[in-house]
Amino acid sequence: MAYWLIKSEPDAWSWDMQVKKGAKGELWSGVRNHTAKLNLMKMKKGDRAFFYHSNVGKEIVGVVEVVREHHPDPTAETGDPWVVVDVAAREPLRKPVTLETIKAEPKLKDMALLRQSRLSVQPVTDAEWKLICKMGGVKG
DNA sequence: GCCAACGTTGGC
DNA sequence: GCCAACGTTGGC
Numbered sequence: 001m002a003y004w005l006i007k008s009e010p011d012a013w014s015w016d017m018q019v020k021k022g023a024k025g026e027l028w029s030g031v032r033n034h035t036a037k038l039n040l041m042k043m044k045k046g047d048r049a050f051f052y053h054s055n056v057g058k059e060i061v062g063v064v065e066v067v068r069e070h071h072p073d074p075t076a077e078t079g080d081p082w083v084v085v086d087v088a089a090r091e092p093l094r095k096p097v098t099l100e101t102i103k104a105e106p107k108l109k110d111m112a113l114l115r116q117s118r119l120s121v122q123p124v125t126d127a128e129w130k131l132i133c134k135m136g137g138v139k140g
Numbered sequence: 141g142c143c144a145a146c147g148t149t150g151g152c
Numbered sequence: 153g154c155c156a157a158c159g160t161t162g163g164c
Contacts, residue, residue, distance in 0.1 A: 009150090033159075055150060099151080118149050118158065 003124040004039065004049035005113060006064070006087070015051050015061040018089045025067040025088030028121075029075045032082060036121035041070045043085050048140060050124065050132065051089075052113070059096040060132060063140055064089055094137030107131055 006028060008014070018026060031037055043049075043066045051062040068086035076082035102108045108131065112122035124132075133140035 007150090058151075116157090117151070120149085 002042070002044065002047045003126065003129040004043060004047060005052055005060070005111075005122050005124050006049050007052045007054045007120045009055045010053045010057055011055075015053065015089070015092065018051060018062070018064065018087070019092070021088065023067075023088050025064075025086040027074070027084040028087050029073050029084045031073070031084070031121060033118075033120065035116075035119055037081070037083060039121040039123060040083050040085050042123075043069060045069055048090070048129070049087065050129075054120075057096070057098075058100075059098040060093060060136065061096045062089060062092045063133075063138055091138050095135070097132050097136045101135065102132075105131070105135075 028040070031040060045066055045068065047066040049064050049066070050060045051064050052060050064087040066085050067088045070083040070085050073080075073082040073084045099113070102111060102113060108114070108128060111124070111128055112119055116122065129140060
């Protein structure tokens with residue numbers, strides 16, 4: 001199983017809104033960056049991702065599961081190559097892990113979140129995943 | 141094919 | 153509100 005981190009501005013799409021969609025999940029739409037798109041296309045059903053609130057909060061607030069693999073983004077112009085996956089909320093972090101906390105943890109200094117701050121869909125290593133789950137008080 | 145200009149993201 | 157990072161566009 002692979003692990004990921006997906007970012008959303010809570011004003012546009014928040015964890016609470018994701019939770020309301022339940023087990024059926026919701027399209028992760030609007031990705032317009034090729035690196036992010038490639039990551040979406042690598043996601044498999046059952047993969048997990050951290051749900052990160054950018055701009056407001058700047059913290060990982062929950063864990064989602066990929067419930068449908070990539071398919072065309074209905075919000076894209078016809079003929080454009082953008083894709084979505086469907087993700088469903090799995091569990092909230094008992095204690096959100098903030099960007100500040102991640103920066104303060106030497107083991108997490110190589111996270112894409114810090115290295116490529118603008119990438120909205122990014123991979124997370126097994127070690128990073130386990131550590132953040134522990135910090136956040138979730139099984140993952 | 142290079143690079144300046146410009147737009148967007150996202151932290152501060 | 154500012155600015156760094158970085159992607160895209162368009163002139164040459």
